[in-house]
Each structure stands twice: as structure tokens, then as C-alpha cells.
Amino acid sequence: xxxIKQHALQxxxxxxQVLGLLLANRPLVDSILGRPxxxxxxxxxxxxxxxxxxxxxxxxxxxxxxxxxxESLPHDxxxxxxxxxxNDKRGKTLVxxxxxxxxxxxxxxxxxxxxxxxRPLDVDEQAYLARYLPRDLVGRILTSLExxxxxxxxxxxxxxxxSVGHHMDFELAAIRPDVSLATVQxxxxxxxxxxxxxxxxxxxxxxxLLVGELALSTLLLNPLDKQVMDVMDPRPTTFRxxxxxxxxxGAFERxxxxxxxxxxxxxxxxxxxxxxxxxxxxxxxxxxxxxxxxGLSPSEDIFAPVRKTVRTRWAWLAVNLCTAFIASRVxxxxxxTISQLVSLAALMPIVAGIGGNTGNQTITMIVxxxxxxxxxxxxxxxxxxxxxxxxVINGLVWGGxxxxxxxxLYRDAGLGGVMMLAMLLNLVLASLMGVLIPLxxxxxxxxxxxxxxxxxxxxxxxxxFFIFLGLATLFLMH
Amino acid sequence: xxxIKQHALQxxxxxxQVLGLLLANRPLVDSILGRPxxxxxxxxxxxxxxxxxxxxxxxxxxxxxxxxxxESLPHDxxxxxxxxxxNDKRGKTLVxxxxxxxxxxxxxxxxxxxxxxxRPLDVDEQAYLARYLPRDLVGRILTSLExxxxxxxxxxxxxxxxSVGHHMDFELAAIRPDVSLATVQxxxxxxxxxxxxxxxxxxxxxxxLLVGELALSTLLLNPLDKQVMDVMDPRPTTFRxxxxxxxxxGAFERxxxxxxxxxxxxxxxxxxxxxxxxxxxxxxxxxxxxxxxxGLSPSEDIFAPVRKTVRTRWAWLAVNLCTAFIASRVxxxxxxTISQLVSLAALMPIVAGIGGNTGNQTITMIVxxxxxxxxxxxxxxxxxxxxxxxxVINGLVWGGxxxxxxxxLYRDAGLGGVMMLAMLLNLVLASLMGVLIPLxxxxxxxxxxxxxxxxxxxxxxxxxFFIFLGLATLFLMH
Numbered sequence: 001x002x003x004i005k006q007h008a009l010q011x012x013x014x015x016x017q018v019l020g021l022l023l024a025n026r027p028l029v030d031s032i033l034g035r036p037x038x039x040x041x042x043x044x045x046x047x048x049x050x051x052x053x054x055x056x057x058x059x060x061x062x063x064x065x066x067x068x069x070x071e072s073l074p075h076d077x078x079x080x081x082x083x084x085x086x087n088d089k090r091g092k093t094l095v096x097x098x099x100x101x102x103x104x105x106x107x108x109x110x111x112x113x114x115x116x117x118x119r120p121l122d123v124d125e126q127a128y129l130a131r132y133l134p135r136d137l138v139g140r141i142l143t144s145l146e147x148x149x150x151x152x153x154x155x156x157x158x159x160x161x162x163s164v165g166h167h168m169d170f171e172l173a174a175i176r177p178d179v180s181l182a183t184v185q186x187x188x189x190x191x192x193x194x195x196x197x198x199x200x201x202x203x204x205x206x207x208x209l210l211v212g213e214l215a216l217s218t219l220l221l222n223p224l225d226k227q228v229m230d231v232m233d234p235r236p237t238t239f240r241x242x243x244x245x246x247x248x249x250g251a252f253e254r255x256x257x258x259x260x261x262x263x264x265x266x267x268x269x270x271x272x273x274x275x276x277x278x279x280x281x282x283x284x285x286x287x288x289x290x291x292x293x294x295g296l297s298p299s300e301d302i303f304a305p306v307r308k309t310v311r312t313r314w315a316w317l318a319v320n321l322c323t324a325f326i327a328s329r330v331x332x333x334x335x336x337t338i339s340q341l342v343s344l345a346a347l348m349p350i351v352a353g354i355g356g357n358t359g360n361q362t363i364t365m366i367v368x369x370x371x372x373x374x375x376x377x378x379x380x381x382x383x384x385x386x387x388x389x390x391x392v393i394n395g396l397v398w399g400g401x402x403x404x405x406x407x408x409l410y411r412d413a414g415l416g417g418v419m420m421l422a423m424l425l426n427l428v429l430a431s432l433m434g435v436l437i438p439l440x441x442x443x444x445x446x447x448x449x450x451x452x453x454x455x456x457x458x459x460x461x462x463x464x465f466f467i468f469l470g471l472a473t474l475f476l477m478h
Numbered sequence: 479x480x481x482i483k484q485h486a487l488q489x490x491x492x493x494x495q496v497l498g499l500l501l502a503n504r505p506l507v508d509s510i511l512g513r514p515x516x517x518x519x520x521x522x523x524x525x526x527x528x529x530x531x532x533x534x535x536x537x538x539x540x541x542x543x544x545x546x547x548x549e550s551l552p553h554d555x556x557x558x559x560x561x562x563x564x565n566d567k568r569g570k571t572l573v574x575x576x577x578x579x580x581x582x583x584x585x586x587x588x589x590x591x592x593x594x595x596x597r598p599l600d601v602d603e604q605a606y607l608a609r610y611l612p613r614d615l616v617g618r619i620l621t622s623l624e625x626x627x628x629x630x631x632x633x634x635x636x637x638x639x640x641s642v643g644h645h646m647d648f649e650l651a652a653i654r655p656d657v658s659l660a661t662v663q664x665x666x667x668x669x670x671x672x673x674x675x676x677x678x679x680x681x682x683x684x685x686x687l688l689v690g691e692l693a694l695s696t697l698l699l700n701p702l703d704k705q706v707m708d709v710m711d712p713r714p715t716t717f718r719x720x721x722x723x724x725x726x727x728g729a730f731e732r733x734x735x736x737x738x739x740x741x742x743x744x745x746x747x748x749x750x751x752x753x754x755x756x757x758x759x760x761x762x763x764x765x766x767x768x769x770x771x772x773g774l775s776p777s778e779d780i781f782a783p784v785r786k787t788v789r790t791r792w793a794w795l796a797v798n799l800c801t802a803f804i805a806s807r808v809x810x811x812x813x814x815t816i817s818q819l820v821s822l823a824a825l826m827p828i829v830a831g832i833g834g835n836t837g838n839q840t841i842t843m844i845v846x847x848x849x850x851x852x853x854x855x856x857x858x859x860x861x862x863x864x865x866x867x868x869x870v871i872n873g874l875v876w877g878g879x880x881x882x883x884x885x886x887l888y889r890d891a892g893l894g895g896v897m898m899l900a901m902l903l904n905l906v907l908a909s910l911m912g913v914l915i916p917l918x919x920x921x922x923x924x925x926x927x928x929x930x931x932x933x934x935x936x937x938x939x940x941x942x943f944f945i946f947l948g949l950a951t952l953f954l955m956h
Contacts (some may be wrong), residue, residue: 005954021856025860050651064732072852073767074809081618185698194695197734199677216694217672241671254542256675256754258736264508275753276734279760283731287846292772294842303852303860306867313839321876324831325883331824338816338823345816345823346809349830349939353802357932361791364772368765369780374550379501382781389784390791398799422515454835461827 010125014057018069021050022077024052032080056083063092071101074303079108090117095125100301104390109138119142121151124169124271125154164248165241167281168262168271172193174202177211177229181219184228197274199258203232210261212236212271238263239273248273249281259464289367292449316454324457334469335402343410344472347419350402351468355426355460358394358437362387363433363452370438370448384435414476429467430460492535496547499528500555510558529580533562543571549579550779555705557586568595575605578779588734589615593622601627602647602749605634642726643719645759646740646749651931652680655707658695662706675752677736679709688739688747690714716741723759730756741820767845771926801936805830808940812947815955821888822950828880829946833904833938836872840865840912841930848916848926862913869909873902892954900946907945908938 009458022029028050037047058066058081070078071095082105084424085093090109094102094117102411106114114137118126129154130138142150152170159165173194175184184201188194203212212232220233239248239262251257252275256410259274262321277368296313304312331338331348366383369375376384399420407416438448500507504521506528511512515525536544536559544563548556548571560583563571568587572580572595584592592615596604604623608616608631630648637643651672653662662679666672679697682846690710700709715733717726717740728865729735730753737752774791782790809816809826815820847853853861879896885894915933916926 019857023860062628062732068732068852072857074857074864083577126695184648188698189701190677194698194699197677197736198695198734199675216698217676219671220666220694220697221670223667253757254540254546254764258675258677260755273936275736275757279731279757282757282760282764286760286768290764290768290771290842290846291770294846296837296839296842296846303857303864306864306871309864310871311654311867312834314872315837317835317872317876320835321828321880323833324828325880327831328824328828331827332821335820335824339820342813342817342820342823343810345826346806346813348823349809349827349943350799350802350806352807352827354799357795358800359793360772361774364768364774365780368768368772368774374546379497379552379781383503385783386781386787388550390787391786393784394795395627398795404800457831461831465827 014061015065015069015072017160018054018057018081019236021054022073022081025050029076032083032435033076039232051084052083058084058089059086064096066093067096067098069107069299072303073414075104075305077302078104080141082108087113087116088120091121091125091129092117094118094129095121098305104301105331106133111140111248115140119144122169122171124153124156124167124171127153128166130157138318143472159241162245163241164239164243164245164262164273167224167245167248167277168241168273169195169277170271172261172269174208174273175214175228176267176412177203177227177232179228180224181222181226181228181231182224183212184219187223189325198258199278202269202272203228204269208268210236210238210267211260211264225312236261240264241270245281246285249285250277252278253282257265284370288447289371289449292447293364293367293453294452319451319454320457323454323461327461327465330465331435331469334465334473341415341472341476343412343415347406347415348465348468351419351422351426352461352464354423355397355430355464356457357456357462358391358427359430359434359456360453362431363438363448363456366435366438367449368453370442380435380439387435388428391427393423398426399423415472418468418471420476422464422471425462425467426460429463430456433459493543494549494560494644496532496535497550499532500551500559503528506553508556510561511554512533529562532559536562536567537564539558541567542574544571544578545574548575548583549779550781553582553783556582565591565594566598569597569599569603570605570609573599580780580826582779584611587912589618590623593618597622600647600649601630602634602645602649605631606929608635637719639741640723642717642721642723642740642751643748644753645723645726646672646719646751647673647755648679649720650739650747650748650750651676652682652686652747653692653706655681655683655710656703657706659700659704659709660702660705662697663702673750678752680714680739680747681706682747686746688716688741688745690715691739714739718742719748726765727756727759727763731760746772763849766925767849767927770925770929771842771931797929797932798935801932801939804936805939805943807837807948808943812943812951815947816950819893819950819954821893822840822947823828825884825893826943826946829897829900829904830939830942832876832901833908833942834935836869836905836909837912837919837932837934837938840909841916841926841934844913844916845927847931848920856918858913862910864910865913867904869905870902877905881931893950896946896949900942900949903945904938904942907941908934911937 008312026045027037030037031047066089073081078101094105096106106358108119114133118129118141121129126141142153145153156166173191175187198216200213200215202210202215207212211252212229212234213229213236214232218231237251237257237260239260241262241264252260259272261269262271262273264270301308302384345450366375402423403416403420406419407413434456439454441448441452505515505563506525508515508650509525510529517525518766536688543565548560551559556579572583575583588596592611596607596619604680605621620631623631634644651669653665676694678691680688681692683689690707691714692706692710692713694708715735715738717738719740719742728739734755737750739747740749740751742748779786844853880901881894883899884897885891916930919926919930
């Protein structure tokens with residue numbers, strides 16, 4: 001298979017082969033996992049051929065593809081395939097895999113295996129994995145490192161997960177400002193390697209203070225006798241280790257950066273941030289918004305077994321059940337009214353449903369605007385007024401339509417009027433809370449995506465039932 | 479303000495200043511837009527100082543920041559600020575801005591202005607904007623270009639929006655395989671410029687057939703007397719113009735690419751794809767999933783005026799109202815039952831709500847898995863069975879709890895039993911449809927994120943009411 005990487009998208013073919021071999025193939029999975037093969041129809045020769053084929057494919061796949069594949073496999077198939085991944089590739093694969101599958105993969109490995117897998121990694125990758133490993137193992141990894149590397153890993157592990165420091169790496173190429181480009185080129189040829197994704201060299205003085213950066217293209221486009229300081233960019237875009245990683249990611253997107261230096265308070269060069277980590281950050285942020293609004297926990301793993309899935313989902317289900325119960329008690333208050341006019345029971349879900357729909361639209365819009373950093377204190381008032389305006393118009397139009405439909409259906413003009421008024425009021429309530437709930441959450445330092453959707457549904461359900469049945473009791477009961 | 483770019487995150491300060499000056503400052507906005515300033519308290523001197531300040535800030539901001547700011551402003555403030563943006567920056571700003579604001583910005587400009595703004599852009603940027611411009615203007619832009627550039631723009635405009643061809647650019651540096659690295663370096667110094675984000679040179683033979691790629695780092699790390707063909711990567715990751723852009727973005731993330739060559743069917747070099755477009759693609763894809771699941775249309779602009787927002791949202795509202803009406807008619811079928819046992823009206827929203835919650839969790843999970851390409855034909859069956867398993871367990875546990883609560887609350891064991899059974903059945907229905915709806919949508923070539931959420935809610939509401947009231951009629955009515 002020499003031409004595998006030739007065309008990047010042919011890879012899906014290899015992925016399909018792995019899935020095809022492993023899925024619904026109990027005998028193969030059992031045999032790899034060393035369990036007794038129960039299916040008598042499985043010929044040992046076929047199983048060993050298939051295993052050999054999997055090992056061969058595995059060898060040709062990039063660590064990122066292996067990680068993807070492992071995430072796409074149900075539990076047993078995942079473990080079986082993981083057994084076949086060589087120790088030399090396991091470290092990189094763990095780094096590329098999402099955290100939701102680490103637990104199941106690492107649980108499979110002995111401490112010795114983990115050490116073997118992790119040793120060849122870069123410092124930043126080791127630090128990234130380290131905080132999810134058993135404590136005694138982290139100690140052993142740290143002692144196996146040279147002292148200055150150990151200090152680096154320790155430093156990274158102490159940075160907050162959401163900070164630039166947590167995502168930076170230490171492998172970088174630095175040069176002095178007062179040498180010629182020819183000297184820089186000689187230095188690079190002597191060095192023989194550059195860190196991955198190097199698009200620029202960092203220029204530092206002898207106190208390691210960052211004074212500029214020299215793009216590889218600048219180095220190549222200028223006459224060799226020029227001094228670094230004459231052609232370098234003396235005002236590079238820099239970050240600090242304690243900056244929020246999300247903000248840094250935004251800056252990468254805005255300024256089309258590939259790498260950028262990270263400096264300490266005094267302006268000394270500490271490390272660099274590179275686009276590959278930033279792309280991962282984008283994924284994570286967008287993903288967490290999607291998960292949170294959809295009521296999935298961050299540890300939801302698409303192929304987790306039933307038991308684990310029940311556990312990750314039960315919290316939102318319980319919250320939802322509580323709010324539904326409260327809404328139900330509100331209806332309970334009006335049982336007298338409903339027993340006199342049973343059509344109310346059929347109409348009330350319309351009022352509640354339309355409010356939930358509008359409220360969720362508003363919340364999605366705000367969470368999105370926050371992620372894109374389009375929302376500031378100054379424009380929140382505009383937004384609130386705009387949403388209220390939209391709600392009033394929709395309430396009058398759709399409430400009016402439903403009011404007329406109700407009137408015709410039940411031949412009761414009063415009921416139609418109550419329907420229209422209730423829809424209008426519930427839409428206003430929905431848009432008001434749709435803006436206020438996420439903004440209040442930010443104020444108290446809470447992620448506005450988490451739980452907003454459940455809260456708005458609770459408010460529009462309970463509120464919708466209360467408004468509709470309350471108005472009915474007020475105007476239609478005698 | 480010379481140190482503006484020094485620390486990337488200080489920018490938010492400038493953004494705040496612009497928002498602070500423009501928001502809730504009617505006199506300034508009116509004056510910039512050339513409208514009569516109604517507020518008598520506004521001193522002309524203050525207004526002209528503030529305008530000068532905005533112009534100064536605008537000059538220091540990167541086009542991407544200008545685009546962000548314009549998106550964060552309500553309609554009138556946006557137009558006022560746009561008036562102050564220099565023609566030299568307007569083209570780049572349009573490219574960086576999201577499509578939802580183009581209409582309002584371009585509507586402000588004369589055809590002459592648009593031509594002036596667009597002429598300095600790269601071919602790929604012109605093509606990107608061209609398809610949203612008035613037709614006669616596109617013709618004028620095309621005629622103003624050199625013939626070979628005109629052909630390139632035309633070719634790009636013909637590629638599908640979701641294809642690699644639509645996102646590639648034509649500015650690239652190509653070299654021959656049979657020259658020394660010293661020659662390549664001389665050639666680059668003679669060229670004097672390289673396209674943005676160049677991390678590698680493409681190696682082509684005299685028929686423009688791609689034979690390899692030479693990373694700038696490889697060029698710098700190897701002895702100058704080596705031949706290109708000895709050090710180049712002879713098997714680069716390539717894309718075709720008709721590949722799906724989404725798939726290419728996935729490959730960029732997997733293989734940590736910065737740029738990659740795009741070739742035609744014969745392997746001839748056509749252009750290149752670069753990480754900056756890919757990052758934008760990630761944003762778009764994640765954003766569209768979030769919008770779609772939240773019921774926002776792709777043209778939803780957070781600061782659109784009321785009238786436009788009503789228009790972009792009415793479709794989902796109408797669909798939602800229809801499904802709610804159907805659910806209401808299902809309840810209507812059972813009015814006889816409800817009038818005999820009015821507590822059913824209070825309990826039925828619990829059954830419907832819990833189904834909607836579970837169904838939406840399942841759908842979010844599947845849309846997410848599809849975006850991450852973790853879902854294949856082979857593992858869909860596993861997923862369906864897993865979700866059914868989770869539904870049965872949750873149905874038994876939470877249905878059991880609610881059954882007992884109902885029993886105690888209404889002192890009616892039969893009602894408790896119906897409650898439990900209805901919750902169990904509706905959870906099973908929700909998880910079944912939560913898997914089947916998005917998968918069916920893919921099968922018929924429809925984006926599974928669009929409308930899934932509305933459909934699942936319709937099914938779980940209608941289904942929940944029918945199951946619960948149907949069981950009650952069957953078991954509790956005499």
C-alpha cells in the first residue's frame with residue numbers, strides 16, 4: 001500500500017475496511033481479546049488472516065486516523081483494535097484521541113506499556129496526557145526526564161486548562177538579532193531539524209527577551225548579508241501564558257497565524273502556540289456548545305456501553321423531570337377550570353410549545369454570539385428590545401391566527417381571545433428569559449450554554465400553562 | 479498607538495471604545511449618516527471629535543477586527559461605522575465579514591465604490607465575493623482583469639460551494655525537481671515575495687504535473703548543493719478540486735497541514751488549499767450545526783432589525799405551530815377521557831417532555847458524530863440498540879419513580895401504572911426516532927441537523943399524548 005497518503009480522501013476506504021472487519025464479527029473480537037471463541041462456525045484460519053490484515057492496515061494509518069477509528073468503535077471492538085496498535089504509535093494516538101475514550105484505552109494498558117508509549121512524545125504532549133494518568137505513573141514519567149524538561153512539564157501541568165500556558169509547546173527555534181541571514185542559514189543546517197509547523201524563528205537577546213520574529217519566508221526572500229534585526233518583524237503578535245486559550249484562538253483566526261510566541265510578564269520567551277492546538281481548541285469550544293445546548297455531558301462518548309451512557313445522561317433527565325413535574329403541578333392548580341372546559345387541555349400544549357421554540361432560538365443565537373465575541377455590555381439592551389419586538393409581532397400574527405382557528409374549531413370567541421392573549425404573553429416571556437437567562441449566567445461566571453435550554457423550556461412550559469389557564473379561569477369561568 | 483498589535487488581546491479595548499462611542503449615541507450616528515441631528519443637546523464639536531476618533535481607531539484595526547465589529551453593531555450604527563471605513567480596507571473587510579451582513583454593507587456602496595474596494599483583492603477573494611454581487615457589476619469586474627485571471631475567477635465561480643475548488647487559491651510558488659537548493663534560494667530572492675502562509679513550494683515537471691513538494695524548512699535544513707528531487711517529499715497529500723471541502727478540512731486537521739496542493743484528474747497542479755480557509759470552514763460547519771439544531775436560519779444576523787428577524791424566523795415558527803396543532807388534535811380525540819379523569823391533563827406534559835428531552839439528546843449526539851465522521855453504516859445498528867437499551871433502563875427507573883409519585887399524589891394505583899408504562903414507551907419511541915430521523919435524512923441527501931429537533935419534538939409530543947391518553951382510555955375508563 002505505498003500510495004496511501006497520495007490522495008488524502010482515499011483513507012475512508014481503509015477506515016471502512018477496519019469497521020467492516022471488526023463490527024458484527026464476534027469471533028474475531030473475542031479471539032483478539034483472548035476470550036473463548038463461542039461461534040463454532042469461525043474458522044481459525046479466517047480469524048488469523050483477518051487479524052493480520054488489521055495489523056497491516058493499522059501500520060499504515062496516521063495516529064489521528066487511528067484515534068478517529070477507535071472513537072468510532074463500540075467498547076469491545078475498540079479494545080480489540082487497541083490491542084493491535086503498536087506501542088510506538090499508542091502515545092501519539094492517545095494525544096490525538098478525545099478524552100472521552102482515554103479511560104477505556106488507558107485502563108487496557110499496564111504501567112510499563114504506558115511509560116513505553118509516552119516516553120517518545122514531546123514535552124507538551126506528555127504534560128497534556130499526564131494529568132489524566134494514575135498519580136504514581138506521573139511520578140515515574142517525571143523522574144525519567146532530564147531536569148529542565150521535568151521543570152517544563154511541571155510548569156505546564158500547573159497552568160489552568162483554559163489558559164494559553166496549558167496549550168503551548170516548548171520546542172522552538174530562537175536566534176539572535178545581530179547576526180546575518182547567512183549565519184542563520186548555517187545555524188539551521190547545523191541544527192538539522194526544526195519543530196513541526198515552524199513558520200518563523202523567534203529573535204531573542206541574550207537575556208532571552210523577545211525582540212522580534214523572523215519568518216522563514218523573510219529569511220529566504222532577503223539578501224544573505226542582511227542582519228536579522230533589519231528584516232525581522234519587530235512587533236510580533238504575542239501571548240501570555242495566563243491568557244485565555246479561547247481568546248488566543250480567536251486571534252489566530254483573525255490574524256491568520258501559524259505560530260506565535262508566548263512570553264512572560266517581563267517579555268521573556270517561554271514557548272510557542274501553534275495552529276494545530278488552536279484548531280483543536282476551535283473544535284472543543286464549538287463542540288461543547290453543541291453538546292451543552294443538546295443536553296449531552298462533556299464525557300458523552302458516542303460508543304460508550306449502555307451502563308455508562310445511562311450514567312452520563314441521568315443528571316439532565318432528572319432536572320428535566322423535576323421541571324416537568326413543576327409544570328404539571330401548575331396545571332394541577334387549574335383542574336377545576338379544565339374539568340369545566342376540557343378543550344383547554346388540548347390547547348395548552350400549543351401555548352407552551354411555541355414559547356419553548358422561540359426561547360430556544362433566542363438562546364442559541366446568544367450562545368453563538370458569545371462564542372463569536374459579538375456580544376458586549378453595550379449592545380445587550382438593543383438585543384433585548386429587538387427580541388421583545390419580534391415576540392410582539394409574532395405573538396400578534398400567530399396568536400391571532402391560532403385565536404381565529406380556536407374560535408372556529410370550538411365556536412367560542414372568548415376561548416379564541418384567551419388563546420391569542422396567552423400566546424402573545426408567553427412569547428414575550430420566552431424572548432425576555434431567552435436573553436436574560438444566558439446573560440445572568442455569564443454575570444455569575446457560569447457557562448451560558450450549560451442548562452440554558454432546559455431552563456428556558458421549564459420557564460416557557462410552566463409560564464405558558466399558568467398564563468393560559470389563568471386567563472381562562474379569569475375570563476371564561478363564571 | 480504604535481503598540482496596538484504588541485499583545486494580541488489588548489484589541490478588545492479598541493473594540494470596546496468603538497462600541498462605547500457608537501451605541502446609544504444617536505446624534506453621532508445621525509450625523510455620520512447625514513441625517514438631521516434631532517438631539518439639541520449634542521454639541522457639534524463633540525460629534526466631530528468623536529467621528530475623528532472613530533476614523534483613527536478604524537485605521538489601526540485589522541480587517542478581521544473591523545468585520546467583527548460591524549457584525550456586533552445594530553443596523554444604523556453598523557452603516558455609520560461602515561461609512562468611516564476607508565475604501566482601501568473595505569474589500570478585505572467584506573471578505574472577512576460573514577455573509578449575513580454583506581447585504582446591508584454592499585447596499586450602502588455605489589458600484590464605483592464596490593469596484594474600487596474589490597480590485598486590490600486576490601483572485602480567490604474576488605471570486606468568493608463575486609457570486610453575491612449584482613450581475614452587471616460582476617461583468618465589469620471580470621472585464622477589468624487580465625485574461626488569464628479572468629479565466630481563473632470564472633473557473634472558481636463554477637465550482638460548487640462545498641467543493642475544494644471553491645476554496646482554493648491560485649497564488650502559489652512552484653519549482654522544478656532538477657535544480658539545486660541554491661538555485662531555488664536564488665529564485666526566491668529574485669521573486670521577492672511569496673503568497674501568504676507559504677510553508678512549502680510545489681515541485682512540478684515541465685507539463686505542470688505535480689511530482690512532489692519542498693517544505694521551506696527542508697530547503698533551509700539541507701546542504702545547498704542537493705537537488706530538489708533528492709530532498710522533496712515525493713508523495714504529498716493532495717486534493718482534487720471536486721473533493722468535498724468538509725472532507726479536506728478533516729484531512730487538514732488530521733495531518734496538521736498548513737497548505738496542500740490541488741490537482742486535476744491528470745495530476746496537474748491547479749492551485750492550493752490553505753489553513754486559513756480551512757479554519758473558516760470549521761467555523762461554518764460547526765456554526766451551521768448549532769444554528770440548525772437551535773432552529774436559526776443560516777441568514778440570522780444577531781443585530782438584524784426586527785422586521786428582518788421576523789422574516790428569518792417565521793418558517794420554523796410556522797412548522798412548530800403546525801406540529802403543536804396536530805398534537806393538540808390528538809389530545810382533542812381524548813377529551814371524553816380527560817373530562818372523566820382531569821388529572822390526566824396535568825400528567826400528560828411530563829410524558830411528552832421527557833420524550834422530547836431524550837430524543838433531542840440522541841439527535842445532538844448523532845449530528846455531532848456525523849460531523850466528526852464517526853458514524854458509518856456498520857456501527858449505526860450498535861447505536862440504535864444502545865439507545866434503546868438506555869431508553870428501557872431510564873424508562874423503568876424514572877417511569878417507576880413517576881409512577882409511584884403519581885400513585886401517592888392521586889391515590890390511584892392504576893393511574894400510576896399507566897404513567898410508568900407511558901413514560902417507558904415514549905422513551906423507547908424517542909430513542910428509536912432520535913436515531914432513525916437523522917439517519918433517514920442522510921439517506922435521502924438532507925442535512926440531518928436541519929429540522930431534526932423540530933421533528934423529534936413533534937413525534938415525542940404527539941406520541942406521548944397518544945400513548946398516555948390511549949393507555950388511560952384502555953385501562954382506566956369503564
